[in-house]
């Protein structure tokens with residue numbers, strides 16, 4: 001009996017010990033889990049944030065010419081101004097102008113509310129005003145800077161649209177047709193039927209089509225010359241298959257002066273030179289890629305001001321689903337430029353290019 005009793009006791013003791021051990025292990029596991037899990041999450045988040053930051057920088061450089069951090073340092077300057085100042089090839093003349101633009105833009109903002117009110121009045125009384133809603137109550141010449149009308153007659157203007165096709169490509173083409181002018185589209189790669197029909201319309205209607213990038217993903221295209229070549233060729237082939245035309249003009253995503261490329265830009269330039277491709281940067285921006293959403297009127301001002309100070313202007317605009325205001329501003333840009341008899345032309349490889357990094361220095365080297 002006694003023996004049985006003590007065996008029972010031993011058994012209970014052992015199972016109790018087991019239970020305690022199990023609880024101990026559970027507690028240890030829980031503690032470890034609560035310590036390690038957040039650490040792992042932190043590490044994952046750290047890398048995630050880093051990669052997002054990189055993507056933001058890529059986009060920022062493309063659109064503003066500076067990284068997010070650099071832009072924050074320039075807190076008191078407008079995004080557009082920061083972008084202009086940062087460009088390596090900006091002349092003093094241009095820089096002064098951009099300061100003027102900033103002042104003008106402030107003035108424009110102040111006038112905007114008043115203008116919007118008159119617009120609403122006008123629109124309600126005139127439903128047929130599709131072409132006049134932006135500058136309803138004033139002449140398109142009501143600019144708060146002086147235009148040299150005589151000099152305008154000898155100016156050359158190359159309007160360029162990057163990043164299309166988009167849902168607005170058709171509208172842009174319609175407006176260009178209305179004014180009977182030709183422009184240049186630096187497109188990206190899209191294979192849906194609508195986009196293909198837009199590539200075709202661009203070519204069929206006499207505009208220039210140029211290569212921008214198939215993927216437009218900097219990490220990919222600027223990672224190696226091999227990747228660059230693959231991306232370039234993929235878009236070139238797509239455009240040839242769609243339009244029957246092999247593009248020979250190019251625009252670097254971010255411009256040739258970008259500093260995000262892992263490949264030396266000079267190597268890409270040599271690649272382009274070897275393939276007889278001419279690349280074009282720009283010297284006028286309508287500002288549709290700046291952080292602040294500019295009104296059609298502000299976009300219009302930026303173009304006219306830029307054209308006003310250059311003999312030859314290559315104007316950077318964007319053709320994406322978010323750039324409705326660019327489309328709205330376009331007819332006024334065209335009206336003003338055609339009225340002032342500036343010559344609006346499409347780019348082709350014999351046009352003297354505007355380049356942040358000049359291609360000529362790498363020919364036959």
Ligand code: ZN
Pocket residue numbers: 062162163212216253254
């Ligand atoms: Zn682009």
